[in-house]
Amino acid sequence: MTTTQAKPTTIAESLIEEIRSEANYNSNVQVAPACILWPDGDRQFEPVIDRLLSEMPELCVLGDYVPDRRTGPAIWLRMVIADRVDETKIPPGKTPVIYLPGIRRQDLRAVDDCPEALKPLAELQYRGSIWSQVNNKDWTILAFLSSKQGGLGLDVAQDNGTKNCLRPSLYRVLDERVDLLENKRLDQDYFNGLLSGGDPIKNLLIWINDPPMYRNECDTNAWNGFAEICKSQFKIDPVADGEIQAAYLLAEQAPPWNAVWDRYAEAPHRYPNIPDQIRKTSPPKSTGLFDDHSGWPQWNDSQEADLLSLLSNVKDQSEQDARKAILDADANHRVRRELVWAELGHSPLAMAAEHLADLARITSESMAGGTAEEVAAAYADQGYKADDAVLSALGCVREDKEFEAVAAAINAIYTPWCEQAALHLQAQVEQHEYPGGSLAELKEREFAPGTCVLFVDGMRYDLGVRLCDLLQERDHEVCSSRGWSTLPSVTASAKAAVTPVSHLVEGADVNEDFYPSIAETGKIADKYNLDKLLADNDWQQITKTEYGDPSGIGWSEIGDIDKKGHQLGWKVARSLNSILQEIVDFIDQLFAVGWNEVQIVTDHGFLLIPSGLPESKLAPSLAVNKWGRCAAIKPGANTQEKLYPWFWNPSQSFALASGVSSYKKRVYTHGGLSVHECVIMGITVTNASVAAGNVQIKSVTWKQLRCTVELLEPVEGIQLDMRTHAGNPTTSEASKIKPFNDKPRCSVIVEDDDLVGHRVFVVIVDSRGNALAQQETVVGGDG
Template sequence: MASISDKLMESVRSSAAYNANVQVAPACILWPDGDRQWEPVVPRLLQELPELCVLGDYDPAQRTGPAIWLRVVIADKAEDTKLPSDRKPILYLPGVRRQDLRAVENCPDHLKPLAELQYRGVIWSQMNAKDWTILAFLQSRQGGLGLDVAADNEAKRAMRLALFRLLDERLELLDGKHLDKDYFNKLLTSGDPIREVLQWIDDPAGFRDKCDENAWRAFGEICKSQLKLSPERDGELEAAGRLAEKAPPWDSVWERFAEAPSRYPNIPQQIRKTAPPKPKGLFDDLSGWPQWNDGQEEALRGELTSLSELTPEQARSKVLALNKSHGERRSQVWASLGMSPLAVATEHLAGLAQVTSDSIAAGTAEDMLAAYQASAWRADDRLLRSLEAVQTDSDLNAVETALRALYLPWATEAAHHLQKVVSADGYPGKSATDLVADDSEAGVCYLFIDGLRLDLAKRLAEKLEEKSLTVSASVGWSALPSVTSTAKPAVTPVRRLIQGADANKDFTPEVAASGKSLQGGYQLQKLLEEQGWQKLSKTENGDSSGRGWCEMGDIDHEGHERGWKLARHIDLLLNEAVERAQQLLAAGWKQIRIVTDHGWLLMPGGLPKTPLAASLSENKWGRCAALKPGASTDEQLFPWFWNPSQCFALAEGVSCYREGVQYAHGGLSLQECVTMSLVVAGGAAFRSVRIVSVEWKQLRCKVELAEPVDGVTVDIRTHAANPATSQVAAKKQFTSKAACSVVMQDEDLEGHEVWVVLLDDDGALLAQQSTIVAEDN
């Protein structure tokens, strides 16, 4: 398709056409341009028209010079400039009109050498003998392009500014279009004026620097035309204020900003430099100003802080009302920028208020477990999510006050009742004598996650199911006391080989056969290996035809280390667990059993403290204590899981033996003692796809499966989970055969480790195996 530039050059050159029977060939083509309209594109035309010369200062390298030099050039006498012999010279004359040459007696001295060329040459002009303007050339149907072009002054101005880019427009695509100021202005912009307005408000100096003069003028014309604002006269702060007002025509600009506000990080601060209008009525919308949102957050902060003066029932009622009045702000732009943390937290506090309105301090321990598993666990989940929303100390203090008003009385009441029924009826969890031998078949791998509380286990199950994995869950009771040293051995596949002798201050059992303590973990690892269990690191996949034990995602360590800030890291820890389960399944393991030892309690500001004299205890942990032999105390005593003849003390309710402890476990509460185990398996593809061999012949890699699986794709990557690191010339699919080969592209990777990965139709990992490129050569 021909461009306007093509048609322009064709028109200029065709003006030299003549009838050889009656005419002499013209010496040159004169292009007068009194208003210098075409001058901005002459540098470009000099590249495309080798026969073009320009009247001006002497610069032969740019084919520019005075009139006398032009005469020398067209006479082919200039040593410094030679024009093509098969083209008629074109002389562009900026600032010169046709009539300037015709009035020879009045012709300026600097033009006189060219005057006689009007007779020996031809002039590129309209049919009416007028000089070609840009508008005339675009509009005219006689020698021009015959386009529909607006003729108002604003359109003419925009047209001249956009001339350079206008030349590239395809003529066929302009047929039937009305070319007005907006069309020409958009040629100088990205074609997305709203985005450019936002970029300008966000970074005025940077935006101005990246625009040439024409583009900046075009941008200004668009702002005037579409938004009734002049960037030069009104400035970016006036624009920021109008943006915040969201009134037409700025409502569309606000909508674009609200779609992706993080792209314009400075706009909130720009709006802050403007003053919101004074409210005229109850329904005035001031939500476009971050100052308004700040005020709403401050008011909410005060309301939440005042909950300390209310009863739990009153606090619940008030939180529900606050959630209703501030709920709309969660859908506004400031929330997406993290500037409405309390509005976000209040949604979770409202959920907490609803859950805690129903007491679970009733019935037997099993009744309480059923209620907790069914819905009451959501109170713990809402507590974590409300803490996850806040960052500053002032916001934390407000949420902390709400949690102490809503959650703490509810959890305390439940813990007191559970301790009462357990004291009367006994602990419902199994004892060491009830443990049975592990009957795991080959292909089962345990994944132990320390501190995977029930609410987190449910969150983890959802994440696993989102990856199309099959998940089944079972709920039980942790070993007492609910600390790692006691409870972890009870969930291992070698639990029947462990016993408890005399209770020690660390609540640690021992290997039954040798009497060696499990303190430190070495003896437990040794025991697992002696029984045929592979101890896998966080990155090892092991032999999936055997049985495995893997540990990761130490939530308990993070809780002790970070306190309430654990809430911010929960999803990261759970995502790592999901990825690890996928890796193990992809490596061929048939089933992943996710187990944990205990849960925990969390309360910003610290759990309530209960006193215990140091003279009575050998070791005083957060929620449990080993008492000295013969010590007399009013504390409730409970039997040790590994040796019921040995007892220890547990803090009452949700209290702690230490001051200011935010995260603790070891006591008797639903949060600490109710645990959930997950059994994870893949779909049919996961169960059946297994790599049995990888062979190299130079850069060709042959992959063989245990059995043919149609539709499975093989790829080679430097990072197994990242598709962008693929190194093959083309991925291949297995069909009816169990073997398939692919070719590496990068010879430099020879001798380096890569990953052979198998993928399903959706690109999900089915299996993976590391290999060394060309190792078999």
């Protein structure tokens, strides 16, 4: 046998039930009452009568004749009770309820003294029933809420402030659940909170953010309730003190405003005008070392200005001194990365300082030592992190002055580090040979059905590491390998070497664009001819719209990092994560349609020095074609440039710029001989899924709008989402779906304050978004 849990009862439902209960009678000794009279001398319930008319079809009101609202004079009400009015009928089985605004019970008792207009109803007190308190007084809102005899027996404060709030807030009080109020103290703040929306901190922030808008959206009762809440809870009068004083108190963060600040800091983007409101105030004068002015954006601005000056000045320092200055700066400014101003994007240099400090630590260890292979190994182990730190630091800045400061710091410690490693590698290659092999070493490779080879142009080693991390977050099995680009490290020469048909390509005389040739036809191995060669050898062209037949083999190209680098220069740093995400999403689609394995290949890396690569001079008369880092020398030309054999035809040679210099003025370029350009990564990706049975939720806890979920044990590759409908990912209310990162605990923030008190689901999903476990919860907690 199953039982149905009773629906929670609201105050409105309880009020209606109590009124209707007045019609109960003992049929053995009584007759049914003709009606229920509801006297309300102080008109306390009048503000909600329109609502009750919609919920009580038997309710009628004494007043001017408005039959559509079941309202009319006493004689008309007598006719309704007698079922003599065609347009107003009381439903069968219902006892008519007559609401009497402005009429007290004692007014009915003195029949002779009744106003003439009321006398037709006076007699009904004997044939009907009167809904009143046990002491025969009219019901008031306070009495109904607090009385244990015929009322709800709630704990309601008796002070005048609370009494004054009751009538204005009644409309909202009616929707409150009785069971949730039974253990609460209902005072002035509670009722004013209902008037102003039930969330005083949220309302306070909305008002500070846009005072005219908030005032216009409030009716008189709601505004008065909000003002009273501000006075009692936050010690500020919105009318007398104004929003600027409120902004000052918010920035100061002294109790009770610290709770308001914490709420603001959880979702500052919801209140975009608050920083400007705070700027209209001035921080208090400093009194000592422990002053905290972090709530003022002006303070953060001054800190950013100090950091900009420090970073700009490291260009005049030695490498050692520059590194120390950068590390000290990071230590002094790291606290600002945790502040709301960083969240709002107002602390770009503080954010960049973290990555510059990483760069300082990494570049303190030179890569200029050992064989070429040992240099490559050092780069693949730690050195690539310097490249990543440069990109991450550049990705933090937007304005020119910020870029110039960061570029100065990078140039002081990164450029000489790269130069030393490149010169050493070039010397090793000159003494021995280039480790990247030659055409003679290319062999035909076998690929299993269901394999797609994915070409990414310009995927430097550090970006390969980023891509591996993203793929592993999606729960794919990832295996990476280290290799070398061809020389010169340009797409024309290097791309053909990583295709599945490289064994069908050969080199003739080097041409000015460094393209090899298709062996069978002699045509240059550009994109058109390579695509044709792939198709002739059963390689399907896979695109974002054509996923091919996964029982065969496929070739695809996506994520043109190199094109973006040439177009954007240093600003490519802002686009790289979205490019890598696009690659991951594409691989997900390939697996979704049935491909078993994706092999990611690339042609070369790149050098990116934001202040510009050092320039190397090469007379135009000596070169057939001069690229950034390489040049085809005219036959018979006499040059002092170092010449290197071409991968596709060692009898042909070309010049490479020394160190990290460039034949043309460039910020981003490639083609030369350095680990950044020539050490490349290959990635093999296979699909793996998470076993749903391993995921078990231990607890769900709330701190304001932050929900923390703890598992019985950690599971790899899973993420936490918050949804209003567990099975529909489009109903996510989490500010961001968060990975557990192999830990048992994870938290997300719900940005929509309006969801407080509403039921939602925490949902654990795998990398594909498949739900593995879920649990219902209440936003903000059950209490």
